[in-house]
Amino acid sequence: xxxxxxxxxxxxxxxxxxxxxxxxxxxxxxxxxxxxxxxxxxxxxxxxxxxxxxxxxxxxxxxxxxxxxxxxxxxxxxxxxxxxxxxxxxxxxxxxxxxxxxxxxxxxxxxxxxxxxxxxxxxxxxxxxxxxxxxxxxxxxxxxxxxxxxxxxxxxxxxxxxxxxxxxxxxxxxxxxxxxxxxxxxxxxxxxxxxxxxxxxxxxxxxxxxxxxxxxxxxxxxxxxxxxxxxxxxxxxxxxxxxxxxxxxxxxxxxxxxxxxxxxxxxxxxxxxxxxxxxxxxxxxxxxxxxxxxxxxxxxxxxxxxxxxxxxxxxxxxxxxxxxxxxxxxxxxxxxxxxxxxxxxxxxxxxxxxxxxxxxxxxxxxxxxxxxxxxxxxxxxxxxxxxxxxxxxxxxxxxxxxxxxxxxxxxxxxxxxxxxxxxxxxxxxxxxxxxxxxxxxxxxxxxxxxxxxxxxxxxxxxxxxxxxxxxxxxxxxxxxxxxxxxxxxxxxxxxxxxxxxxxxxxxxxxxxxxxxxxxxxxxxxxxxxxxxxxxxxxxxxxxxxxxxxxxxxxxxxxxxxxxxxxxxxxxxxxxxxxxxxxxxxxxxxxxxxxxxxxxxxxxxxxxxxxxxxxxxxxxxxxxxxxxxxxxxxxxxxxxxxxxxxxxxxxxxxxxxxxxxxxxxxxxxxxxxxxxxxxxxxxxxxxxxxxxxxxxxxxxxxxxxxxxxxxxxxxxxxxxxxxxxxxxxxxxxxxxxxxxxxxxxxxxxxxxxxxxxxxxxxxxxxxxxxxxxxxxxxxxxxxxxxxxxxxxxxxxxxxxxxxxxxxxxxxxxxxxxxxxxxxxxxxxxxxxxxxxxxxxxxxxxxxxxxxxxxxxxxxxxxxxxxxxxxxxxxxxxxxxxxxxxxxxxxxxxxxxx
Numbered sequence: 001x002x003x004x005x006x007x008x009x010x011x012x013x014x015x016x017x018x019x020x021x022x023x024x025x026x027x028x029x030x031x032x033x034x035x036x037x038x039x040x041x042x043x044x045x046x047x048x049x050x051x052x053x054x055x056x057x058x059x060x061x062x063x064x065x066x067x068x069x070x071x072x073x074x075x076x077x078x079x080x081x082x083x084x085x086x087x088x089x090x091x092x093x094x095x096x097x098x099x100x101x102x103x104x105x106x107x108x109x110x111x112x113x114x115x116x117x118x119x120x121x122x123x124x125x126x127x128x129x130x131x132x133x134x135x136x137x138x139x140x141x142x143x144x145x146x147x148x149x150x151x152x153x154x155x156x157x158x159x160x161x162x163x164x165x166x167x168x169x170x171x172x173x174x175x176x177x178x179x180x181x182x183x184x185x186x187x188x189x190x191x192x193x194x195x196x197x198x199x200x201x202x203x204x205x206x207x208x209x210x211x212x213x214x215x216x217x218x219x220x221x222x223x224x225x226x227x228x229x230x231x232x233x234x235x236x237x238x239x240x241x242x243x244x245x246x247x248x249x250x251x252x253x254x255x256x257x258x259x260x261x262x263x264x265x266x267x268x269x270x271x272x273x274x275x276x277x278x279x280x281x282x283x284x285x286x287x288x289x290x291x292x293x294x295x296x297x298x299x300x301x302x303x304x305x306x307x308x309x310x311x312x313x314x315x316x317x318x319x320x321x322x323x324x325x326x327x328x329x330x331x332x333x334x335x336x337x338x339x340x341x342x343x344x345x346x347x348x349x350x351x352x353x354x355x356x357x358x359x360x361x362x363x364x365x366x367x368x369x370x371x372x373x374x375x376x377x378x379x380x381x382x383x384x385x386x387x388x389x390x391x392x393x394x395x396x397x398x399x400x401x402x403x404x405x406x407x408x409x410x411x412x413x414x415x416x417x418x419x420x421x422x423x424x425x426x427x428x429x430x431x432x433x434x435x436x437x438x439x440x441x442x443x444x445x446x447x448x449x450x451x452x453x454x455x456x457x458x459x460x461x462x463x464x465x466x467x468x469x470x471x472x473x474x475x476x477x478x479x480x481x482x483x484x485x486x487x488x489x490x491x492x493x494x495x496x497x498x499x500x501x502x503x504x505x506x507x508x509x510x511x512x513x514x515x516x517x518x519x520x521x522x523x524x525x526x527x528x529x530x531x532x533x534x535x536x537x538x539x540x541x542x543x544x545x546x547x548x549x550x551x552x553x554x555x556x557x558x559x560x561x562x563x564x565x566x567x568x569x570x571x572x573x574x575x576x577x578x579x580x581x582x583x584x585x586x587x588x589x590x591x592x593x594x595x596x597x598x599x600x601x602x603x604x605x606x607x608x609x610x611x612x613x614x615x616x617x618x619x620x621x622x623x624x625x626x627x628x629x630x631x632x633x634x635x636x637x638x639x640x641x642x643x644x645x646x647x648x649x650x651x652x653x654x655x656x657x658x659x660x661x662x663x664x665x666x667x668x669x670x671x672x673x674x675x676x677x678x679x680x681x682x683x684x685x686x687x688x689x690x691x692x693x694x695x696x697x698x699x700x701x702x703x704x705x706x707x708x709x710x711x712x713x714x715x716x717x718x719x720x721x722x723x724x725x726x727x728x729x730x731x732x733x734x735x736x737x738x739x740x741x742x743x744x745x746x747x748x749x750x751x752x753x754x755x756x757x758x759x760x761x762x763x764x765x766x767x768x769x770x771x772x773x774x775x776x777x778x779x780x781x782x783x784x785x786x787x788x789x790x791x792x793x794x795x796x797x798x799x800x801x802x803x804x805x806x807x808x809x810x811x812x813x814x815x816x817x818x819x820x821x822x823x824x825x826x827x828x829x830x831x832x833x834x835x836x837x838x839x840x841x842x843x844x845x846x847x848x849x850x851x852x853x854x855x856x857x858x859x860x861x862x863x864x865x866x867x868x869x870x871x872x873x874x875x876x877x878x879x880x881x882x883x884x885x886x887x888x889x890x891x892x893x894x895x896x
Contacts (some may be wrong), residue, residue: 013447025379059210065232097655100152104656105701109140110150117628150645157647158185159842165291165315169308170299176291178316182323183266185286187242188334190268191344195654196282197337200270202240202344204229209554220552220606220763222349227603231347232434239331241435242340243269243349245276246326247615248290248317248357253626259635261622264320265615266289269349277614279345281650283616288320288645296792307363310426313360317429320514321348326541328434345433350610350729354448355590361430361438363398369422372589375439383592384576386569390595393439395431398423423602443610444597447505450545452535453531453590456508459538462584463515464498466531466662467522467799481518487782488861488878489770505613512542513877516835517863520873525831535576536610539832539835540568540675546883548597548607552763562598562886621646688854689802689813691753692775700744710846711800711818716742719814722850723807735808751802752777754815756786758858759890760881767881769859773799773815785886787857788817795821796840796860796874800848813853819843820862820872833895837866837875838886858882 058077064070071749101107107132113123124143131141140146158181165176190196201223208215219225222243228417232241245267252257266287267276293312299305324346351361355374359366362374371377376390381479398421405417405425409466430438467475475498482494492510502508517541523531547561597607604610622639630638699716706712723740727733734740753772760767771784785798801816822841832839840862861875861881876886892894 004808010234027303047396047675055210055215057210057212059410060206061210061215063206063208065204065229067232067237068234070203076620097659101149101652104845105657106140106149107649107652110146111653113146114649117624119629150648153648154644154717156651157189157644158182159644160289163319165312167311167315168307169305174308174312176293176312176316177636178291178388179636180320181285181287181644183244183320184323184332185366186266186287187244187268187346189651190282191334191336192272193281193651193654194337195658196271196275199275199282200268200336201272202242202270204232204241205602216554216556218552219552219601221272221588222605222609225601225603225605227349227440228269231345231349234435235345236331236343238343239550241349242346244346245269245350245352245610246348247284247352247612248288248361249354249612249615249619250292251619251622253623253639258286260291260292261626261633261636261639262290263618263622264290264317265618267614269609273608277608281647284615285647286618286622286640289640290316302360307424307426308891310360310363310424314426314429318432319605321429321433323433325434328436345435348430348433348438348441349436350443350604351438351441352443352445352610352615353613354445354612355593358442358445362393362442363424363426363428365422365424367589368521370419371422373592374442375593380587380593381591384573384586386573386595387593388595389634393421395428395437395439398428398439399431402427439495439869440603443600443604444593444607445610445612446597446607447549447611447613447616449590449593450541450548451509451512452503452505452593455512455541455545455680456502456505458586458591459534459541460508460511460515462534462579463519463538465582468496470522470531478518478522481521482514484866485514485518485863486784486861488875491861491878494807505616513543514539514863514875516542516779517873517875520831520837521834521865521867525834530575530579533571533578536834537568537571537575540564540571542877543789543836544568544594546877546880548594548601550762550880550884551606551608551760553601553606557884558598558601561601565594565598594638625788666844686757687813687856688755689751689753689804689853690755691749691751693752696747696749698745698747699742702748703744709800710844711816711848713846713848715816716814718848718850722814723805723812726852740807748803748805751804754799754802754853754856756856758881761884762880765881767858771799771859773802785860785862786817787860788851789855789857794857795819796862796872797821797851798842802853815851815853815856817851818845818848822870824871828895836890836895838873838876838889840872842870842872 026062055074056076059074060077060080061072061074063072070223083578096104098104098107101110109127113126114742116124120143123146127142127146140149160179160181163178163180165178166173168174169175191200201221206217206229207219207224208217210216222228223241225378228241228243231243232239235241247265247267248262251261251263253261263286265284267284268282269276271282277283289689291312293309296758305832325351327344328346331341331345333341335341353361356366356375359372364372364374366372368380370380372380372383373390374393376392378387378390401417401421401423402425405414405423408414408417414425428438429743430436430441465595467478479496479498482497487492487493491513492507494511494514497511502511519531519535519538521530523535525532544561544564544567547557547564550557550561553561572586572591576584600610601607608614622643625639626632626635627643629642702712702715720742724734727740752772754773756771757766758769759765771786772782773784774782783799785796788797797817799815800818803814803816805814820840820842822843824841826840829837829839830835854874858881861877861878862872865871865873874882874886876883887896
């Protein structure tokens with residue numbers, strides 16, 4: 001027998017090998033084992049480490065308040081949405097949506113009569129006429145029948161109540177009748193409404209957007225700001241914030257102001273701006289009609305009478321707050337639109353008012369007191385110096401001061417304590433509302449402090465004074481410049497601005513946007529004369545104002561806004577010192593209150609959340625109701641009846657709209673698509689032509705235009721070059737395989753209007769410009785300018801022709817454009833640097849170019865510089881988006 005073969009075992013893998021083969025195997029086996037162990041260790045490490053978070057530019061991070069019980073989420077920008085999915089609507093089989101109106105037509109008639117503000121006689125007349133020509137049954141026969149049905153419908157929404165307010169004065173108890181609607185019940189109406197309810201936001205959020213390096217926080221709605229977060233932090237873990245916005249101001253009802261009303265308007269801060277500041281069911285609502293204490297010459301100007309009026313105001317306001325004060329401390333469970341019960345803690349987050357009302361709310365003595373600011377303790381002698389930090393008032397400190405004053409045995413000792421802080425001896429109506437400090441709720445008001453205040457009352461007056469000293473010829477030149485300002489949709493056009501006295505805040509706002517452009521060639525700047533220095537103040541003012549009106553703020557824009565404010569303050573102080581000889585006093589409270597605006601934005605969101613402008617609009621319908629639907633006696637009850645009927649009809653209309661949508665589609669509806677029930681949904685588009693010219697243009701027709709306008713030279717050649725280049729770039733074969741060439745009888749279709757949708761650089765929402773390219777638009781030629789994206793950079797240009805061109809089976813929407821990108825020779829003008837102008841130069845008309853209208857970014861307003869022919873100034877103040885775009889251009893060019 002042959003001898004048995006000897007074998008060896010590998011210590012790494014345990015396999016058997018011959019002695020001659022174990023050596024090479026052992027080396028490879030050891031290497032393999034070491035690699036396996038390394039891989040296993042690395043894999044174990046990966047399992048132990050958290051997943052790597054990869055951030056993409058523009059990602060949105062949403063951090064919810066801890067009490068919300070929701071984790072922080074990150075969503076792609078394109079998927080970022082807000083709100084809730086609509087609740088599925090199912091009609092009530094037992095009740096028609098127009099109940100208690102007997103038929104749908106009955107409701108339509110009632111709604112029409114209300115909207116048209118018809119009186120009793122007019123309503124009877126139209127009902128009688130309709131009876132003679134009816135094609136569909138209705139049951140309303142006369143006004144009494146209509147009124148009884150409306151009365152039956154009034155229970156659908158919270159109605160007004162009456163009460164008596166009493167306050168002692170002059171040894172007597174004075175009584176005042178007051179009307180109010182329960183703030184709590186009205187809010188519950190909306191919370192339970194299937195159309196409005198889904199849009200409520202109850203949890204505070206901190207939002208940020210990734211800019212490529214870090215997440216940058218942004219603020220817009222109240223629940224994205226600090227105060228909402230802080231209030232929720234003070235609630236139990238199951239508590240939700242129900243935040244109110246309250247506005248109060250007197251309204252002139254009659255033409256000459258003899259008849260006045262004092263409405264209080266409420267809005268709910270948990271709803272998004274487009275609902276909260278809108279006119280629909282979830283918008284502002286009159287919740288109180290405050291009594292107005294008649295002036296008595298016997299007591300006019302006396303401190304005791306002023307205190308009495310303030311006491312009546314706070315006693316009246318307390319009635320509306322009584323409806324929420326208890327629940328603000330304990331919370332109250334409400335079953336909302338979605339069937340979910342929520343424990344809601346109501347509070348007043350924002351008080352929106354002019355300075356006069358804010359002084360009453362804050363219990364201060366007004367402009368002549370030692371401390372005239374409603375929210376801080378700046379001394380009146382320091383107002384024009386703009387100190388960076390002042391001690392803030394708080395409800396607690398004011399209450400302690402009042403207690404200390406009332407504990408004094410002598411009247412002069414009491415008065416001394418009150419005068420020291422400019423306070424009145426009155427109990428605050430806001431004291432009993434939980435989670436609220438009235439001095440944090442008070443907000444800077446852009447309408448009265450800036451548009452109608454700082455600009456309308458002061459800067460505009462200073463400009464008029466200086467222009468008058470320069471003579472009629474100069475004033476005529478300014479009028480001419482204002483009239484030469486190209487027209488822009490949504491911007492008032494002024495022809496005789498200097499000779500007209502304005503009281504409208506919107507007129508002042510529009511004037512402030514363009515006045516620097518109209519005056520820049522009027523004032524010399526070599527010696528920094530008063531007029532030129534005022535012009536710099538006006539430019540600094542409008543830049544500050546633009547930052548205050550942004551629809552969304554980031555940490556960067558807040559910092560830029562504070563810098564703009566500091567620049568404005570510095571220039572105003574310089575101007576005040578230089579014009580001391582005029583006797584102009586800049587030491588007024590509204591000159592100081594702007595110091596608080598960016599703190600207010602950080603606390604409560606952007607200024608449109610607390611601007612009085614949406615609330616001032618509500619004075620119009622109240623005035624119309626007074627003039628058309630009252631007998632001018634005891635008008636408060638009649639006006640409020642009309643207002644309540646409008647609310648009820650709006651509620652029923654929403655129910656009918658939901659019902660109609662359900663019948664047509666069987667799908668739920670909400671506020672986003674109410675209009676889609678009756679109208680065709682509009683297609684999504686970036687650019688869309690309109691105003692088609694019926695007769696097509698031949699190339700021969702266009703060549704004839706070139707005789708008088710060089711912009712049309714070589715039109716067909718430019719068009720051919722553009723289209724051939726287009727097909728080459730996209731790699732698509734040319735039609736017929738040959739370069740495109742047009743014949744003299746080939747035709748294009750001309751258009752004279754283009755609608756451009758663009759994404760705002762501010763809040764990333766879609767906005768629309770309506771642009772004209774028309775030889776005779778309302779009696780004058782109008783060729784609007786645009787901002788266009790090119791391969792190299794964005795440029796400005798003027799539309800010359802809008803048209804469609806068909807090549808093969810494809811239609812090309814195109815434009816003939818005169819570019820405004822001519823290179824300007826020399827250094828930047830000193831004036832441009834001071835006034836922050838962005839200047840562009842027009843290319844010769846013969847240098848016009850063909851562009852695709854899809855390369856239009858948005859519309860633009862360009863003002864010709866009459867001192868430098870062919871050069872234009874970009875009016876960057878037409879809206880916040882254009883302002884920020886031009887600011888970025890300045891930064892890229894090294895101007896900032």
